[in-house]
Amino acid sequence: xxxxxxxxxxxxxxxxxxxxxxxxxxxxxxxxxxxxxxxxxxxxxxxxxxxxxxxxxxxxxxxxxxxxxxxxxxxxxxxxxxxxxxxxxxxxxxxxxxxxxxxxxxxxxxxxxxxxxxxxxxxxxxxxxxxxxxxxxxxxxxxxxxxxxxxxxxxxxxxxxxxxxxxxxxxxxxxxxxxxxxxxxxxxxxxxxxxxxxxxxxxxxxxxxxxxxxxxxxxxxxxxxxxxxxxxxxxxxxxxxxxxxxxxxxxxxxxxxxxxxxxxxxxxxxxxxxxxxxxxxxxxxxxxxxxxxxxxxxxxxxxxxxxxxxxxxxxxxxxxxxxxxxxxxxxxxxxxxxxxxxxxxxxxxxxxxxxxxxxxxxxxxxxxxxxxxxxxxxxxxxxxxxxxxxxxxxxxxxxxxxxxxxxxxxxxxxxxxxxxxxxxxxxxxxxxxxxxxxxxxxxxxxxxxxxxxxxxxxxxxxxxxxxxxx
Numbered sequence: 001x002x003x004x005x006x007x008x009x010x011x012x013x014x015x016x017x018x019x020x021x022x023x024x025x026x027x028x029x030x031x032x033x034x035x036x037x038x039x040x041x042x043x044x045x046x047x048x049x050x051x052x053x054x055x056x057x058x059x060x061x062x063x064x065x066x067x068x069x070x071x072x073x074x075x076x077x078x079x080x081x082x083x084x085x086x087x088x089x090x091x092x093x094x095x096x097x098x099x100x101x102x103x104x105x106x107x108x109x110x111x112x113x114x115x116x117x118x119x120x121x122x123x124x125x126x127x128x129x130x131x132x133x134x135x136x137x138x139x140x141x142x143x144x145x146x147x148x149x150x151x152x153x154x155x156x157x158x159x160x161x162x163x164x165x166x167x168x169x170x171x172x173x174x175x176x177x178x179x180x181x182x183x184x185x186x187x188x189x190x191x192x193x194x195x196x197x198x199x200x201x202x203x204x205x206x207x208x209x210x211x212x213x214x215x216x217x218x219x220x221x222x223x224x225x226x227x228x229x230x231x232x233x234x235x236x237x238x239x240x241x242x243x244x245x246x247x248x249x250x251x252x253x254x255x256x257x258x259x260x261x262x263x264x265x266x267x268x269x270x271x272x273x274x275x276x277x278x279x280x281x282x283x284x285x286x287x288x289x290x291x292x293x294x295x296x297x298x299x300x301x302x303x304x305x306x307x308x309x310x311x312x313x314x315x316x317x318x319x320x321x322x323x324x325x326x327x328x329x330x331x332x333x334x335x336x337x338x339x340x341x342x343x344x345x346x347x348x349x350x351x352x353x354x355x356x357x358x359x360x361x362x363x364x365x366x367x368x369x370x371x372x373x374x375x376x377x378x379x380x381x382x383x384x385x386x387x388x389x390x391x392x393x394x395x396x397x398x399x400x401x402x403x404x405x406x407x408x409x410x411x412x413x414x415x416x417x418x419x420x421x422x423x424x425x426x427x428x429x430x431x432x433x434x435x436x437x438x439x440x441x442x443x444x445x446x447x448x449x450x451x452x453x454x455x456x457x458x459x460x461x462x463x464x465x466x467x468x469x470x
Contacts, residue, residue, distance in 0.1 A: 041278035044286055050273055051266060051290035053220075056297070059263030061156075061316040061334075062395050063298055064305030068313045070256035073246035076303050078253075079260055083295035085435065086264040089411040090287060092432075096414045097271050108275045111268055112138040115410065118417045138410065141402045142268060143349040147381055148398035153342045154200075154385035155394065158192040160318055160331040165192075167323050174324060190386045196339075197382050203343045204350070204374045215340035222333035229330045230317060231301070234308040241307045254449035255396045257442045262399030263298060266291075267407045315392035350374060393450050400446030408439030 042050070067075035097109045100117050109117065115134035119127045166186050248256075274283040306313055309320045318334055321327035350373070357373050358366045388394055412435040420429070 042273070042276045043278060044282055047273055047277050047283065047286050048290050050269070051286060052294065054269040055264065055266040055291070055294045056223075059259060059395055059399070060298065060301060061318060062259050062392060063263065063302030064309065064313045064317050064320075065315055065392055066256045066259040067302040067306040068311075069248055069252035069259070071247040071253075072241055072244045072303070072306065074248065074253070075256065075306070076299050078256065079299055079302060080295060082257075082260045083264060083291065083298065085438075086261070086267065086407050087287070087291045087295075089408055089435065090267050090270045090291075091284075092411040092415045093267060094270060094274060094283070094287075096411070096418050099418060108271075110271055111406075112136075114271075114414060118414050122417050123421070138406070139352055141406050143352060145398060145402040145406065146345050146348045147377070147384075148394070148402065149345050150342055150378075150381040151384040151388075152391065152394055152398070153338050153345070154193050154196065154382055155189075155389060155391045156316060157196055157335050157338055158189050158385070158389075159316065159391060160335045161192045161196070162187070162189055163319060164328050164331055167328075170323060189389050193382055193385055193389075197378065200339070200342055200382075201375050201378050203339070204346050204378055205371060206343060216344055219337035219340045219344075222337040226318075226330040226333040226337070229327065230321070231304075233321060233327065234301075234304045234317070238304065238307050239310070241310075244307065244310060251449055254400075254442075254446045255392070255453070258396030258399035258404075258446040258450055259392070260399070261403045261407055261442065262395050264294075264403075264407055266294075267411070315390070315395075346374075346377065350377060353377070388454060390454060393453050396446060397450040397454075400443050400450060404439045404443040404446070409436050409443070412436045412439070 063079070067079070069075075070078055093111065093114070096118065097111075097114045100109045100114055101107065104117060112135035115138050116131050119131035119134045122128060270283075270287065274280050277283055277286075301317070305317045305320075309317075312320065314320050318331045321330060354370055354373050358369050361369050385394075412432040416424070416429065416432050416436075
């Protein structure tokens with residue numbers, strides 16, 4: 001999901017009813033419920049920018065470690081394959097939604113509705129009677145994904161804040177390659193998470209998306225600047241990679257899968273983005289162009305970052321940057337971008353959960369319940385980060401659990417359910433079955449491996465806890 005934020009025009013139209021029933025509120029998710037844009041829709045360039053926003057996130061900074069987990073040859077090839085497969089599943093989702101819109105004579109069908117309507121027409125009686133659970137499932141996975149992103153944001157900000165604060169006394173104007181010293185951190189990483197907590201609680205109290213879009217603009221500026229400096233550094237003096245393995249252990253490859261699929265989480269936004277375009281028929285060109293840029297960026301950053309830092313590659317590439325004021329500013333800029341983006345990512349689960357919670361109390365208690373739920377959800381993401389302070393493993397876990405289902409499994413199954421009764425070819429059927437099986441295996445084994453690694457003692461050379469560096 002997007003590091004740069006979700007100030008999409010669709011959000012300004014989607015969340016206008018806070019007194020919905022649970023079933024109604026489940027479809028009011030920001031990326032789900034959008035109205036046709038008409039003449040005031042997005043241009044091709046605006047759509048391209050939004051598409052890039054919702055695919056370039058914190059997972060991008062973890063790709064060098066992901067390539068390390070897969071191998072210098074297997075990693076880039078597998079990342080390319082997963083990217084192509086994900087784009088194909090986006091196209092499947094678009095085709096399914098368009099087919100359902102025409103069949104049901106609706107202007108727009110979102111992800112959750114597409115799942116529900118497809119189940120309503122399937123041959124199985126039990127699935128037809130429980131079709132609404134398809135929409136609930138998609139909304140639940142999106143909530144898990146978004147709260148997972150928010151937990152990752154906590155860890156990312158805490159890691160970089162710890163490194164900046166504890167290295168301040170040795171930071172210089174000369175940028176030299178970083179050397180790791182096995183020293184005990186001055187303050188535990190959890191202290192920095194708790195320090196950030198009250199500021200994030202105050203931030204999520206801002207409910208006006210027009211105000212949040214200002215923060216998104218700040219996040220855009222700081223992210224573009226910091227990414228330019230990161231690329232400028234990793235492209236200098238790359239050592240010859242003769243000592244780097246072309247293929248890594250299969251167990252670490254499972255962690256690679258979770259991280260890679262985590263980064264390609266724009267599938268939930270393709271439907272509303274197409275609906276918001278002035279000329280929706282041009283969206284296919286925008287999708288292929290935008291995702292080509294994303295895939296190339298991912299492969300280059302992941303591969304060059306691993307070649308640059310080798311076995312010392314950290315969970316986030318920012319933790320490998322030199323200890324000088326220039327690159328400390330990169331960590332600061334990226335952390336500022338993450339901080340403001342937290343509220344935008346948090347907006348998605350909040351607008352599903354809060355309307356239901358508020359509807360259970362009288363109007364005099366509505367504001368108190370609203371703010372309490374917001375505070376509780378922020379504290380939940382903080383507690384999750386405190387309990388699992390491993391940035392790399394949490395990214396892999398979130399990617400394996402929910403991202404694989406949203407990006408691979410559900411789109412392929414939707415195509416089978418919708419088109420099987422309409423003379424679907426054997427090749428297409430076999431292809432969708434293979435995609436679903438691949439996504440399911442990645443979900444099961446990737447989740448198992450991430451959970452297994454979380455139960456092991458922390459290896460400080462591999463963990464994202466920064467310690468003190470020189």
